[in-house]
Amino acid sequence: MKETVHNELRSLSHLIYRFIENLPNKKQIESMTGTNGCIIGYLAENSDHDVFQKDIEKAFGITRSTASKVINLMEQKGLVERQSVSYDARLKKIIMTDKSKAISHLMAEDMELVESVLTEGFSPEETKALYSYLKRMKQNLKSYYLKEKEEC
Numbered sequence: 001m002k003e004t005v006h007n008e009l010r011s012l013s014h015l016i017y018r019f020i021e022n023l024p025n026k027k028q029i030e031s032m033t034g035t036n037g038c039i040i041g042y043l044a045e046n047s048d049h050d051v052f053q054k055d056i057e058k059a060f061g062i063t064r065s066t067a068s069k070v071i072n073l074m075e076q077k078g079l080v081e082r083q084s085v086s087y088d089a090r091l092k093k094i095i096m097t098d099k100s101k102a103i104s105h106l107m108a109e110d111m112e113l114v115e116s117v118l119t120e121g122f123s124p125e126e127t128k129a130l131y132s133y134l135k136r137m138k139q140n141l142k143s144y145y146l147k148e149k150e151e152c
Contacts, residue, residue: 005137020114025106035060036074037107043080043096044104050085050093061142079103 001007020026020034029037042059043051057067071094074080079100082092096104119127 016114016118019117020110023110023113025110029103029106032077032079032103035070036077036079037103039070039074040079040096040100040104041107041111043094043100044108047096051095052091052093056094074100 038060039056053067053071057064071080078097081095081097083095085091085093
């Protein structure tokens, strides 16, 4: 197979997925999808302020309908709750439940392990450069997508 950035990233993505599936804490949180885990992580990281569905849409680049479906399923699983805010009757913030807070701690342990394995042998400068390259690739794709959308 020809060596391309796309092929390398896809292969890496599959390896990361398999690695995560075999993490020690993963078996304790089987009922949760990867997307649920990402959203729980996002809620935990942003627990210092109100998080709304639109914030999740923006953070993960997903549509309103997708976000709504995912959040509804997470509510059914007891992972999140929607709670009204006093300053706007139309808005409902997304909050973690005790169940998702416990899961969040397990996930944090696992993600620290993933991060350390992925960056093992990298200098701090190399890690910083890698983040820069990955962010630039994401921005390239977003810009291209927006440009294509405007031309339609």
